Amino acid sequence: MENVTTRREVFGRAKKALAAAGIASQIRPAMAATQSHGNKHVEGEDYYDKLGVTKIINAAGTYTILTASTMPPSVQAAVALAAKHPVRLLDLQRLAGEYLAKRLRCESAIVTAGASSGLTLGTAACIGVMNHSPIQAVPMQLPNLKNEAIIQKAHRYSYDHALENCGVRFVEVDTLDDYRKAFNERTVMAHFFNAAEGGQIGREDWIRVAHQHGVPCFNDAAADVPPISNLWNYTQMGFDLVTFSGGKGIRGPQNAGLLLGRKDLIATASATNNPFDEGIGRGMKVAKEQIVGMVAAIDWLLSQSDDQMETEFRRRADRISAELKDIPTIKPEIVVPAVANHVPHLLLRYDQQRVKIAPIDVAEELRKGTPSIELNPATGKTHASSGLHSDANTIVVGVWMLEPGEDVIVARRLHEVLSRNVKA
Numbered sequence: 001m002e003n004v005t006t007r008r009e010v011f012g013r014a015k016k017a018l019a020a021a022g023i024a025s026q027i028r029p030a031m032a033a034t035q036s037h038g039n040k041h042v043e044g045e046d047y048y049d050k051l052g053v054t055k056i057i058n059a060a061g062t063y064t065i066l067t068a069s070t071m072p073p074s075v076q077a078a079v080a081l082a083a084k085h086p087v088r089l090l091d092l093q094r095l096a097g098e099y100l101a102k103r104l105r106c107e108s109a110i111v112t113a114g115a116s117s118g119l120t121l122g123t124a125a126c127i128g129v130m131n132h133s134p135i136q137a138v139p140m141q142l143p144n145l146k147n148e149a150i151i152q153k154a155h156r157y158s159y160d161h162a163l164e165n166c167g168v169r170f171v172e173v174d175t176l177d178d179y180r181k182a183f184n185e186r187t188v189m190a191h192f193f194n195a196a197e198g199g200q201i202g203r204e205d206w207i208r209v210a211h212q213h214g215v216p217c218f219n220d221a222a223a224d225v226p227p228i229s230n231l232w233n234y235t236q237m238g239f240d241l242v243t244f245s246g247g248k249g250i251r252g253p254q255n256a257g258l259l260l261g262r263k264d265l266i267a268t269a270s271a272t273n274n275p276f277d278e279g280i281g282r283g284m285k286v287a288k289e290q291i292v293g294m295v296a297a298i299d300w301l302l303s304q305s306d307d308q309m310e311t312e313f314r315r316r317a318d319r320i321s322a323e324l325k326d327i328p329t330i331k332p333e334i335v336v337p338a339v340a341n342h343v344p345h346l347l348l349r350y351d352q353q354r355v356k357i358a359p360i361d362v363a364e365e366l367r368k369g370t371p372s373i374e375l376n377p378a379t380g381k382t383h384a385s386s387g388l389h390s391d392a393n394t395i396v397v398g399v400w401m402l403e404p405g406e407d408v409i410v411a412r413r414l415h416e417v418l419s420r421n422v423k424a
Helices: 007-021 047-051 073-082 089-103 114-131 176-182 203-212 230-237 263-271 288-302 306-323 359-368 406-419
Strands: 056-059 108-112 148-152 169-173 187-193 217-220 241-245 257-261 331-335 345-349 372-375 394-398
Touching (some): 056 406, 073 288, 089 263, 108 263, 114 187, 114 257, 148 176, 187 203, 203 217, 230 257, 257 263, 306 406, 359 406, 372 394
Parallel strands (some): 148 169, 148 187, 217 241
């Protein structure tokens, strides 16, 4: 009788191999991609134009709602080439993870469907490891499992629902003494929001106390590149898991991210991830193009330097400021947020008694114009995010996602809108 192997049996064997070897297996020599001589170069149709989608100049930053960053040419080329060939997904995930772990100086790595996916997969991994239970238990069997995650009250944020998707219950603490007392037999992880602007407990103490109790520490550093060294700073500091967004400062695909850290935790996260159909990560699919794009983006980023990037961003801010120097009362300032989006941003303040238009209305004018320009959403706001302390009199220009020459366009449009509202 013919030996028929079912899809479930294939996945079952693969999961056993992952659990036994921490995703390690024999590495086969990569075969060079070939292309038929009959293939012709095909110029893609512009579907933004075809669909009527307005292209924008991004003077805001790496915001998901604005489709985040643009990929550098080398990354775009790698993604396009990856689209030409089918591969075995588990091989690609494993080998990409091994390559990234080596480059980023950590035990293990996996490409995730963005940083939010990394939070969910990492949380599922902590629950699985701390309960010594199969990954199918998350979140369906949570009433029978340890499920508490300790977090500082000041670190509660709009993305922590990605952890709650796994069924965790947050235990909030304020002081170091609170933190020590919060650990119990149901604790599965200690969660740290890297860009939080409050909280009494620093990273080192957070890690030290958690490890004294044998509990893994998870750091959400989604938007915290640059500096480039953050890609290894936090795992080397002792965090057991760290997640990053791929589509922000790393300049990879927007629907990709990184989960870095301890080998056993990454192995468990991988076992609950796509393509396995029992785990919480089944719907968090990362295509072959995005996995390759993430690897290519890391290669690109590691060929850059923080100083070079900052110099270029300051140059763009200075060009915009120079164009606006004749606007009455204008006061430019370059600000670098302390942690998230740690790059130069241009703040423009002016007296609205002399320039009779509010910054929030300037933003709307630029949005409605041609080309359409998006300013940073902190413009004209008193409650800004990411360390950008704006107010009702401030225009915020995020210069780092501008393409070459777009700083000049932004400067001219700002000058047009502001100058026609100057009170004589």
